[in-house]
Amino acid sequence: MLQFSYEAKDSGGKFIKGTIEAFSEDGAVGALHQKGLVILSLVQAQDNLLKSDVLSVLSKPSRKDVVVFTRQLSTIIAADIPLLEGLETIVLQTEKPSFAKVIKEMADSIRGGSSLSSSTAKTPKLFGEFYVSLVKAGEASGRLEETLLYLADYLERSQNLNAKIRGAMTYPLFIVSALGIVGILMMTTVLPKLLGILTESGVEDIPLITRALMFLSDFITNYIFFIVIVLAFLFWFLRQYAQTEAGRYQWDRFKIIIPRFGLIVRNVYIARISETLATLIKSGVPILESLKITSEIAGNYIFRDILLEARESVRNGGSISGVLVKYPEVPRLVSAMLAIGEKTGKTDFMLNNIFKFYNTEADRDIQNLSLLIEPVLLLLLGLGAGILVAGILLPIFSLVGAG
Numbered sequence: 001m002l003q004f005s006y007e008a009k010d011s012g013g014k015f016i017k018g019t020i021e022a023f024s025e026d027g028a029v030g031a032l033h034q035k036g037l038v039i040l041s042l043v044q045a046q047d048n049l050l051k052s053d054v055l056s057v058l059s060k061p062s063r064k065d066v067v068v069f070t071r072q073l074s075t076i077i078a079a080d081i082p083l084l085e086g087l088e089t090i091v092l093q094t095e096k097p098s099f100a101k102v103i104k105e106m107a108d109s110i111r112g113g114s115s116l117s118s119s120t121a122k123t124p125k126l127f128g129e130f131y132v133s134l135v136k137a138g139e140a141s142g143r144l145e146e147t148l149l150y151l152a153d154y155l156e157r158s159q160n161l162n163a164k165i166r167g168a169m170t171y172p173l174f175i176v177s178a179l180g181i182v183g184i185l186m187m188t189t190v191l192p193k194l195l196g197i198l199t200e201s202g203v204e205d206i207p208l209i210t211r212a213l214m215f216l217s218d219f220i221t222n223y224i225f226f227i228v229i230v231l232a233f234l235f236w237f238l239r240q241y242a243q244t245e246a247g248r249y250q251w252d253r254f255k256i257i258i259p260r261f262g263l264i265v266r267n268v269y270i271a272r273i274s275e276t277l278a279t280l281i282k283s284g285v286p287i288l289e290s291l292k293i294t295s296e297i298a299g300n301y302i303f304r305d306i307l308l309e310a311r312e313s314v315r316n317g318g319s320i321s322g323v324l325v326k327y328p329e330v331p332r333l334v335s336a337m338l339a340i341g342e343k344t345g346k347t348d349f350m351l352n353n354i355f356k357f358y359n360t361e362a363d364r365d366i367q368n369l370s371l372l373i374e375p376v377l378l379l380l381l382g383l384g385a386g387i388l389v390a391g392i393l394l395p396i397f398s399l400v401g402a403g
Helices: 025-034 049-058 063-078 083-093 097-111 116-121 124-141 144-200 208-242 245-257 261-282 287-297 301-315 320-324 332-344 347-402
Strands: 002-009 015-022 038-044
Touching: 002 025, 015 025, 025 038, 063 083, 063 097, 063 124, 063 144, 083 097, 097 116, 116 124, 124 144, 124 261, 124 287, 144 208, 144 261, 144 347, 208 245, 208 347, 245 261, 245 301, 261 287, 261 301, 261 347, 287 301, 301 320, 320 332, 332 347
Parallel strands: none
Antiparallel strands: 002 015, 002 038
């Protein structure tokens, strides 16, 4: 949103000077005329370039903004307010300038004769093909209000699930990182001095655990920069490899075969795929297009390839369940329920039931994982502390006993 400085006169001839925010000069003129002002001069204020860049980064539109916007738009349509007028109203109360700009561009597009789905398609990174396809289906069926409400609920559920997963992993990652930092500091500063004292004291019978600590301490102290460079290169290499087709495929497979955690990830993917596909079919999107869209937003190359194969199977007269049953990554329950749904003509109903079951399973497993991680971390911390204490105290006891 741009800022303009103006000088004007009101209806009584009083001179007024101030600033106003608008998306364009025409918008500023219109806003001032609505206030009954006669414009004498209107100049766009020059913002600080650095400030502008920083604000644009900090105010980047998020998934939460899309959820709020979708709910607001659904409410406006339910109140029989014209779509264009509703979008202009939302623009005025949107706090983030970057997102307000997106909505303003959507309003301009609709004013030029485009549909709501076409205007959202112009910002694919923010809304995505799933969003656009559902809005298009809602427009075609005349159920745009219900579609937008469902979209808001869907995006909110997805956001909450991702937040739960991040929350479950943040605590252990923090503890492990802190333990690593403390361990390195101990190895490079405290242990060399303590172990040096033991060596100078003439202790000959040094326990194996103490000798291991001495070797590790010397190695880290002497090669710390080399270790950092190797780890940094390894991190960079793995990151680059993960961005390739083969690397992403291997990483996605690894995520679903990790003991315990892999089961949670698999259930999350199955719940997401089932809900997305059920929603698209229920909204009237053709099955081939629904499978294509679902494969693109699945978030996992393994399941993407399975869905694309299922799409080819349906194109050639086959079934989705006939493809899913061949893959161990897909539980037999899923393919069995889907086969019944396809035979009875209730595919969307069965997919919705699959979503409910595996979404509940994923929620419960995430909670259980959080409860399981805490005692495991405490055990690791205790084991690490015990090794350090034993490595230092055992030779001290030997020294005291010898004395």
